[in-house]
Amino acid sequence: MTARKFLSGLAACTLFAAGAFADVPVRYTDSGPEPLLAHVFEQIEQNQWEAALNETEALVKAYPKFRLGHLIKGDLLLARTRPLQRFGQGGPRVAEEQVADLREEAIARLRAYKNKPTESQVPRYLVQLRSDQKHAVVVDTQKARLYLYQNDNGTPRFVADYYISHGKLGVEKLTEGDKKTPIGVYHVTSSLPRQKLPDLYGNGAYPLNYPNEWDKKMGRKGHGIWLHGTPSDTFSRPPKASDGCVVLANTDLDALAKNLQIGSTPVIISNSIEWLSLDDWQTERQSLLTMIDEWRRDWESLDLERYASHYARDFKSDGKDLDAWLAQKKKVNAGKQWIKVATNNISMFRNPGKDDYVVVTFEQDYLSSNLSNRMQKRQYWIKDGGRWKIVSEDAA
């Protein structure tokens, strides 16, 4: 029967696009429409039409503004009256683009649902959370997914994941108005309540600090990259829909917002998350912590050569280049009998994507024979000649 062939074809192309998922243990921690959606597609695959329609009815009842649910319902109903060849066939031709968008959404939701991270997987970027950073957010634009992690004594523990939309024209934002989402390590800078926003932004908005120091260094332009909700008549938007913002369903935004600390919760946006096993994550974390500690000890040693070995050739700090920086350090060190440096409350995040760097912040406690101070510091470490070196160092 053609109708059957069509719908299982849809299920097949959707589910198979999701790759092998049978072996991945699935954890039902989410509250979104994915579990029902996935079940509907399973039933379609097994030719259980009646059950699939019933579940779809339940789905749109639970999520009345979920357009994808309504489209599947339309298909399942129409398949009873005529053979269907493709997803959303009953929609008018003028709406072809919307149908294609909803198909993308279906694929994205199912793929993320079937490929949930396991307990023993950690996004590589969350190297070290500060004790006051209760949560961290990691976005995977390819999967159209946002993952929320909890800081469990330094180890990131998965809490929840949500479907998201990103820029219409993809990622790697470069210029104002390019409708792209930036890739990088950011944090939420403020909270804009619903009352102060147009309906487009839904239940609220959380601006990010794009462009960050690195972006500025790279000459990236634009502003106004936010996490925000959906308009009141819309449950979710297609995977690529925004002008660069990361968009969540209002209920998801509300749930996420409870865990966002203004000014401190990291929001890391990646094109495709690199996952590490807990063991590998631990090893990488240790080696990066050691790297910081070696820098600290070499500074304490008052041996300028050892200290200089931690700085990259194109280092810059507040307008100073490497030579100027080292000359200054030499001058200061000359007057010291001893230095004690402590780095407390370290946070380390590895940048996703092409620019491989680690952004490190810490509380620097500096004691010396003639001067002491305490400051918040931020360093960017890059791979230079196969070794991690500091390319920028400033007061944070």
Next chain:
Amino acid sequence: MPRLGAPVRLVLLVSGCTIFGAAPAAWANNIEDVSHSIKSGQYAKALDQVDRYLADKPKDAQGRFLKGIILTGMNKQGEAIAVFRKLTEDYPELPEPYNNLAVIYAQQKQYDKAKEALEMAIRTHPAYATAHENLGDIYSRLASQAYGKALQIDSTNESAQTKLAMISDLVGTGKVGVGGTAPTPIVAASKTPTVQPAAPAPTPPTPIVVATVKPAEPAKPVDASIEIAAAIDGWLSAWSKKDVKGYLAVYAKDFDPPKDQSRKEWENERTQRVGKPGKIEVSRDKLAIKAEGDDKVVVRFRQHYKSASLSTSSGKTLVLVKRDGKWLIQQERVGG
């Protein structure tokens, strides 16, 4: 049972009589009076008659069923629903009250309720063609509602058309049994959207859905079957209405008249036959369409012809060609 679309729904009345068995002669006359009043559109009178009938036999299913039809005709849908619903409770084994309940729900655009009622009708009588046919309709409408929500399309046109077709169906139901009455334009108008195969298996799409879901869309190759079905239904409808001009307009300029007739001779013969007084119904079953090129198809189907004196079903083969965007008949043969 031939699947006639609108005409089939007259089964409501007729089979109602047979199911409920022969009533005493006096009552039978009474019921016939009610039917007559319904058929001539005198609903107030019919209501009065049926109320008197029911005063003596308050539980009588046939009387209550007719009352439901009268109330529907009077546009008292709420009361009609109450009557039919009570009938489904008292006689859950009868599919007709479920079916009519569904028709009224559909008029009110309560398609979910309509669907439930029809599914009940089918549960009691799995082979009940009218319910299957109506259910197909309801699925289509529910589907376009769902697409509307999914794709943010306005589907207001559809509801208006739906309503008209449904109301006239019930009026048509009352009328057909009489034989002599001239068909009203409403009844005729209802034929095009409702003449459709009732098979639940893959069927050609209903013209209603096409007309409403895809307004003003250029034809796609996939949808040629829809246009063809619409052309044939238009032709059958014109024939049933005795609209000679509309009937002849479906024939191509180079139509090949049978029996070596000239076009003129053939037209005269058809004008005389098609225009002959007396009520007729021409309808069809499922179409088998075979493409003979981009703009030419051979279509085979069972054609049902019914008049006061004659009722036949025969195979029919049409060759249709597309001219200026319209499908026209180039050849017409009896037989498959």
